Amino acid sequence: MININLLPPELKLKRIEAKRNASLIGICLVIVLVVAVIAVIGRSLEATVKDRLSAAKSEVEKNTGQLEESKDLENLALLINDRAKTTDTINKTRVIWSQVIQELANSAPADVQFDNLTANTEKSPNFILQGNTTTEREIIKFKEKLENSPVFKNVNFKNSSLQTDSTTQTQKLKFTLEFDLEKINLTGAVSGSADFKRVQ
Numbered sequence: 001m002i003n004i005n006l007l008p009p010e011l012k013l014k015r016i017e018a019k020r021n022a023s024l025i026g027i028c029l030v031i032v033l034v035v036a037v038i039a040v041i042g043r044s045l046e047a048t049v050k051d052r053l054s055a056a057k058s059e060v061e062k063n064t065g066q067l068e069e070s071k072d073l074e075n076l077a078l079l080i081n082d083r084a085k086t087t088d089t090i091n092k093t094r095v096i097w098s099q100v101i102q103e104l105a106n107s108a109p110a111d112v113q114f115d116n117l118t119a120n121t122e123k124s125p126n127f128i129l130q131g132n133t134t135t136e137r138e139i140i141k142f143k144e145k146l147e148n149s150p151v152f153k154n155v156n157f158k159n160s161s162l163q164t165d166s167t168t169q170t171q172k173l174k175f176t177l178e179f180d181l182e183k184i185n186l187t188g189a190v191s192g193s194a195d196f197k198r199v200q
Helices: 009-093 099-108 136-148
Strands: 113-119 127-133 150-164 170-181 184-187 193-196
Touching: 009 127, 099 136, 099 150, 127 136, 127 150, 136 150
Parallel strands: none
Antiparallel strands: 113 127, 127 170, 150 170, 184 193
C-alpha cells in the first residue's frame, strides 16, 4: 500500500512544527513535574532532617545536663568520703577526757588528793600529776593502780617531799607522778563506770 501525502509543503512544515512544539511542551511539563516532585521530596527531607537534628540536639543537651549532674554528684560523694575518713581519723585519735579523768579518780586511794594535773597528748609523758597524801604506802598503791589500769602506761614516780600544812599543822607528803595515756577504745557512759579496752 502506498501513502501519498498531498498536503502542501507549508502545511507539512506547520504540522511538523506543531508536533515538535507538542513534544517540547510535553518534555517541559515532565521536567516541571519532576522538579516539583523533587522540591516536595526535598522539603519533606529538610523537615525530617530538621526534626531529627532538633531531637538529637535536645538529647545531647539532656545528656550534657545529666553528665554535669552526675559529675556534681560524684564530687559530692568524694567530698562525703573525704569527710567520713577525716571523721574516722578524728574518732580514732580523740581522747574522751571525762572517762580518762574518771579512771584517774577511780585509781586514786581515798587518802590521795590531787594538787595539779598537767595533760598533753602531743608529748611524753602525757600526764604530770602532783598530789599529796599522808604516807608513802598510799603513793605506792596509787602507782600500782595506775600501772594496772588499761588507760595508763609508763607510770614513773618522780619525787616526794614532806611538808607541814601551816593552817592544820599536819604533815603531808607531796609527790609527783608521770605517766602516758594508753592507746585505748573508750566505751560507756561518762558518769558511772566506763569500759576500757586496750588496742593491740
